[in-house]
Amino acid sequence: MGVDRRGFFKIAGLSTLAGMAGKTSMDALAQGESRFAPNPEALHGKRWAMVVDMEKCKSKEGCKDCILACHQVHNVPDFGNPKDEVKWIWKEQYHHAFPSQENEYIKDDLKHANVLVFCNHCDNPPCVRVCPTQATWDRKDGIVMMDWHRCIGCRYCIAACPYGSRSFNWRDPRGVDEEEESFIKETNPEFPTRTRGVVEKCTFCDERLAQGLLPACVEACTEGCLKFGDLEDPESEVRKLLAERFSIRRKPELGTQPEVYYLV
């Protein structure tokens, strides 16, 4: 005898239920423990930011402690030629760093100050939007990160960045100049170099944050001009500094929301 309509619906319904239950339990079983975890000592933030105290920074004439520390830790090559220059952190004249600050008559020392500049780790980063390979992206903690494995050297990000924060390796950073001198004076074996054809920039020392350390420039500054912290944390030093003193940012009118603040 064949199955009647009523019997067929019963069997179909029951087998659907059994299938669904089986799938759910299989899924639950398949979710094993993750093999990867962040370093327990890592510093965590929701929106990392840097505050540069320009009053303090200009007090020490010609100081390059932070620049040297950063470039040494990250194996940044020195090609000895401004055309090929690779830089993560450098000094820029006030009217170059803040072209939209149009006040003609300001304090003389500010007008002629050399401003410490680096990647602004924008909240709305134009470089990320143009990267065709997602080699650069906005991390959850606000860091605009670089994956040098993925960079194909198209330099769209360099064109998109309004701050000139990105450098291209036109030459092999591991190479030597005419006097057989290495472009990287003192190699840090714990950090990779880059290759020719790769873009690089400041990453707010993601590798140091993961070890519970502050960025290398912050640590190197003996004058305490650089403060690094989480803007989402109302108790953080950066928030307190920004609440107390007047600060400016580079080219805010572009809407990139830079996360580097300058106390003036």
Add this chain to the structure above:
Amino acid sequence: MYDAGKIIPGLVIFLCLFTFPFWYNVANGKASQRPELVIDAAEKQCVESKEFMRIMHMDLLNQWRDEVVRNDNRVYLSTDGSKHTMSLSNTCMKCHANRTQFCDQCHDYMGVTPYCWDCHIQPRESK
């Protein structure tokens, strides 16, 4: 067959030339020469078993790379429960410090040229 006298010797000569690299290596014993790995490690146990690492180290390293760079995960939980920092330069090459006698041995044998060390710095070798 027309011109069998030319075609067959021609084919034989072609086959001989085409397979020459194989015969050459068999003749001078290179084919049976297996790569010899030298390791001077502080630790006796790698992050996973020898058999796993032999076949899967490239996949493991790719996964480590993605986890570290893209997801900011720095610690690897091994099958035996031990924890390791995921880093080629700072973990792997602390034990496998002799690239030419370890990594390159098999890579050369297999004819693969990984570009890890174009950026990652290998320890200086004494020998």
